[in-house]
Amino acid sequence: MAGFKALKGQGHWPTLMAAFLYFDFSFMVWTMLGPLSTEISEALALGGFIMSASQKATLLSIPILAGALLRILLGFGVDKFGAKTTALVSQAVVIGVLFYAYFRGVGITYNELLLVAFGLGFAGASFAVALPQAGQWYPPKLQGVVLGIAGAGNIGVVIDFLFAPKIAELWGWEAVFLVGGVLSTIIFIAYMFMAKDAPAEVYTPRPKKLGDYLKLLKDKDTWWFNLFYAVSFGGFVGFAGYMKVYLMNTYQADMSAFGLDFLDEGNVKVVAGYFGALCIFAGAVLRPVGGAIADKMGGIKSLYLFFGTVALMAMINAYIVLPFYVAILVLFLIMANLGMANGAVFQLVPQRFGKDIGIMTGIIGAAGGLGGTALIKTLGWSKGAFDGYAAGFMIFAAVVVIALSGISLVKTRWRTTWGVTAGGRI
Incomplete structure (x- = not known):
C-alpha cells in the first residue's frame, strides 16, 4: 500500500x-x-x-x-x-x-x-x-x-x-x-x-545498439538467466497455451462423468476452460509473491524451492495416471510455482545486471518465449508419438532438474562476487 x-x-x-x-x-x-x-x-x-x-x-x-x-x-x-x-x-x-x-x-x-x-x-x-x-x-x-x-x-x-x-x-x-x-x-x-x-x-x-546485446550475450550469467526464465516463464506460458488441448485430450470423459453439468450445462469445452483458468490464475497472480519470497529468503533458495516443486509435480504427472481432480491439483501447483519462480528470477536479474536491465529484460524475455514454444512443441510431439503426455512431462521435468543443477553450479560464485554488493539477498 x-x-x-x-x-x-x-x-x-x-x-x-x-x-x-x-x-x-x-x-x-x-x-x-x-x-x-x-x-x-x-x-x-x-x-x-x-x-x-x-x-x-x-x-x-x-x-x-x-x-x-x-x-x-x-x-x-x-x-x-x-x-x-x-x-x-x-x-x-x-x-x-x-x-x-x-x-x-x-x-x-x-x-x-x-x-x-x-x-x-x-x-x-x-x-x-x-x-x-x-x-x-x-x-x-x-x-x-x-x-x-x-x-x-x-x-x-x-x-x-x-x-x-x-x-x-x-x-x-x-x-x-x-x-x-x-x-x-x-x-x-x-x-x-x-x-x-x-x-x-x-x-x-x-x-540500445546491437553491440550492447552482443556484449551481454558473451556473459555466461546471461545464459544462466536465460535457462532459468525459459523454464519458469516458458513453462508458465507453454502450459497456459496448451492447457485446453491437454485437458480435452486427457480428461474429457472424466469431466463429463464427474457430473460437472452444474458448471456449464455439461459443455465439456467450456468446463475445460474454467479448470484451465483456475490453474493459470495461480501462476499469474503469484508472480509478485515469488518476488517477495525471494526478497526474504534469497533468489537462489527460493528457486530451489519453486523449481524443486515443479520437477516433483511434473514427474508425478508423468509416471502416475492421476484422477481428474488430483491432476488439476498437480497442474495448479506446477503453475503456481512457475509463476513464483518468474518473480524470483527477476528478483536476481536487476541485482546482477542493474545497469543493463532494459536490454536484459528483452533478452531474458525472448528466452522465456522460446522456452514456451519448446514446451508446446514437446507436448504435441509426445501426444503424436505416444498418444499421451507422459514423455512430454518427463522431458520438462528433466529440463527443470538441469536448471536446478545450474543453480548449484553458480550459487557460490554469485554469492562471493556480484552478490556481495548487490544490495539484496542472493
Whole structure:
C-alpha cells in the first residue's frame, strides 16, 4: 500500500494506466488460440482438414515464438521511434489480424491461421513497450511498484480461458476474434489519448545498439538467466497455451462423468476452460509473491524451492495416471510455482545486471518465449508419438532438474562476487 501511496504526485498516471490496459489486453489476445484450440480444430475438420497433434502444437506455439523474437524488434522501435509510436503500430497489426480472422470465419485455412498466429505475436511483444514506457516516467525508487502495475497483464490469459470458450459456444469461435478486435480498438483509441512519451527533463533515452546485446550475450550469467526464465516463464506460458488441448485430450470423459453439468450445462469445452483458468490464475497472480519470497529468503533458495516443486509435480504427472481432480491439483501447483519462480528470477536479474536491465529484460524475455514454444512443441510431439503426455512431462521435468543443477553450479560464485554488493539477498 505504501508503494501505491508513493505514486501520488509522481510520474504520469494516465500513461501508467494506458500501459497497463495495453499490456493486459495484448496478453489476452496473444494467448487466445489456446482456449479456442478445440473449437478451431473442429471447424477445420468440418472443412476436411484434420489437424495432427504436431500441427495443433505448431499453431499454438507460433504466437509464443513470434512474441519472443518481436520483443527485441519492438525494443529497438522504442529507442528509435518512441514507445507510443511503436505501441500504436504494434496494436494496429494485432487489430488487423483479429478482424481478418473474424471476417474469414469458418472458411479460414490452416495456413491463414498460421499467419494470424504470427500477427498475434505482436501482442506478446507488448512487454517490451508497455513496461519501459511506464517506467520512464518514474524515479528508480518507484520502479518496482510501477512495473508491477504495468506488468500485471499476465491475468489476461485467465480472462481468455474464462470467457473465450463460452463466447465460442454461444456465437461461434470466430466471434471471439470479433470481441477481441473491438476491445483492442477501444484500447487503441484510449491509449492514443492517454499515453505520452516521457519528456527529456524526465527521461533521457539511451538507445540500445546491437553491440550492447552482443556484449551481454558473451556473459555466461546471461545464459544462466536465460535457462532459468525459459523454464519458469516458458513453462508458465507453454502450459497456459496448451492447457485446453491437454485437458480435452486427457480428461474429457472424466469431466463429463464427474457430473460437472452444474458448471456449464455439461459443455465439456467450456468446463475445460474454467479448470484451465483456475490453474493459470495461480501462476499469474503469484508472480509478485515469488518476488517477495525471494526478497526474504534469497533468489537462489527460493528457486530451489519453486523449481524443486515443479520437477516433483511434473514427474508425478508423468509416471502416475492421476484422477481428474488430483491432476488439476498437480497442474495448479506446477503453475503456481512457475509463476513464483518468474518473480524470483527477476528478483536476481536487476541485482546482477542493474545497469543493463532494459536490454536484459528483452533478452531474458525472448528466452522465456522460446522456452514456451519448446514446451508446446514437446507436448504435441509426445501426444503424436505416444498418444499421451507422459514423455512430454518427463522431458520438462528433466529440463527443470538441469536448471536446478545450474543453480548449484553458480550459487557460490554469485554469492562471493556480484552478490556481495548487490544490495539484496542472493
